[in-house]
Amino acid sequence: MSERTEATPKRQYRRVAAWIYTVVNPVIESLQREVMLLDSENLTWRASSSRCEYIKLIQEYVDVKQWPNYSDYQLEHRAFLENFAEHDGNLKSLNGEAKGIYDWMLLSWKEYPVIIDECLTAYESARPSMGPQFPSFTNSRPELPKVAAENIINNIQSLPSHYVFAPFWNFASRQLLQYRNHSNFQSLHSLRAMLGQISSALKARLEDHRLFLSREFDVPAAPVPGITFGE
Amino acid sequence: MWELVLYRAVNELGFEKLRPELSHLRTLSDYQRLSEFIAAFSRKITTPQVVAEISAKIVRTEERGHGDLWGIIFNEFVSMGMDEALIKLLEMAPEDVAKYHAVDVSLLKLGESYDAGAPVVLSIDASLITRCGRSGVKALDLWQAIAADS
Numbered sequence: 001m002s003e004r005t006e007a008t009p010k011r012q013y014r015r016v017a018a019w020i021y022t023v024v025n026p027v028i029e030s031l032q033r034e035v036m037l038l039d040s041e042n043l044t045w046r047a048s049s050s051r052c053e054y055i056k057l058i059q060e061y062v063d064v065k066q067w068p069n070y071s072d073y074q075l076e077h078r079a080f081l082e083n084f085a086e087h088d089g090n091l092k093s094l095n096g097e098a099k100g101i102y103d104w105m106l107l108s109w110k111e112y113p114v115i116i117d118e119c120l121t122a123y124e125s126a127r128p129s130m131g132p133q134f135p136s137f138t139n140s141r142p143e144l145p146k147v148a149a150e151n152i153i154n155n156i157q158s159l160p161s162h163y164v165f166a167p168f169w170n171f172a173s174r175q176l177l178q179y180r181n182h183s184n185f186q187s188l189h190s191l192r193a194m195l196g197q198i199s200s201a202l203k204a205r206l207e208d209h210r211l212f213l214s215r216e217f218d219v220p221a222a223p224v225p226g227i228t229f230g231e
Numbered sequence: 232m233w234e235l236v237l238y239r240a241v242n243e244l245g246f247e248k249l250r251p252e253l254s255h256l257r258t259l260s261d262y263q264r265l266s267e268f269i270a271a272f273s274r275k276i277t278t279p280q281v282v283a284e285i286s287a288k289i290v291r292t293e294e295r296g297h298g299d300l301w302g303i304i305f306n307e308f309v310s311m312g313m314d315e316a317l318i319k320l321l322e323m324a325p326e327d328v329a330k331y332h333a334v335d336v337s338l339l340k341l342g343e344s345y346d347a348g349a350p351v352v353l354s355i356d357a358s359l360i361t362r363c364g365r366s367g368v369k370a371l372d373l374w375q376a377i378a379a380d381s
Binding site: 026037054065133159161164166 | 235243244245246262263265266267269270271273275294295299302306310311312
């Protein structure tokens with residue numbers, strides 16, 4: 001008869017590795033990009049979708065196929081649920097605010113079409129002296145307010161020369177971006193700054209947590225070829 | 232096209248993992264020179280074969296970034312007013328396809344189909360540039376476009 005040995009709790013290396021590699025690392029990496037974009041005040045907000053294209057809900061930073069690992073991570077780390085919810089809630093508010101400003105500019109702000117017309121007139125007057133690479137935008141007049149509004153919201157200082165609207169925008173951007181100081185933009189700026197703080201703090205918390213998990217379970221912070229988590 | 236997308240992804244949107252993929256546009260001035268070169272053309276056209284080639288490149292990148300990369304490509308096409316022209320396989324010379332492959336031959340055929348003005352095929356493929364020259368289609372290496380004075 002064999003001697004009975006006391007069972008020791010199994011260390012869940014593979015589960016922890018799955019959390020780090022499929023949830024924590026992608027979210028940290030994405031938050032780093034998010035902070036960079038928010039610092040430059042480029043929301044990447046698109047009128048076509050009414051949301052920031054490259055600033056997303058936390059779960060969207062995780063590969064869809066890894067969502068079960070994301071759920072598992074959340075179950076075991078409930079403290080982060082609040083942080084994730086705070087981030088996502090703020091982002092939704094930011095998206096809503098950007099949409100509100102876009103609609104206000106195009107539908108309610110009576111001075112806006114006049115401002116665009118003034119810029120277009122100034123551009124068309126200056127065009128002959130600027131060379132053949134500066135086409136007329138008179139026929140694009142209906143598009144200009146929409147393009148300009150999105151660029152103002154996203155704080156686009158200049159567009160690459162090969163973009164269709166670059167000649168007009170690069171001519172008028174200095175004047176048009178000044179309207180970011182309009183009082184109606186204050187709420188957008190506040191939400192952006194708040195999201196920047198939330199994202200930055202969340203990134204730091206996740207980095208701390210990754211360090212804790214790495215120490216506790218001896219799992220490298222990134223996959224290392226040759227190191228497996230088999231039995 | 233791929234280089235323009237990569238440059239934006241890395242430098243404007245922070246996709247640092249893609250930086251090693253950048254082979255031509257290493258600095259802002261490289262990007263600006265290429266951008267200015269392209270801007271000189273009122274019409275920009277590519278072929279579905281090139282889009283398929285970009286698709287194949289995206290497949291080789293990390294899966295969870297695919298959506299973002301396609302987003303940049305869609306934005307780039309819209310922002311630069313990029314058009315597409317269908318060049319069917321059966322319109323291509325089989326011997327050309329065998330030698331230069333369908334992507335390059337689609338660009339060659341596209342260049343040949345525009346005799347008005349001076350269409351310029353922009354490529355990183357030296358053999359395509361030589362082949363274009365033989366057909367009287369003006370072609371330029373991406374390096375030359377980057378080095379060109381604006």
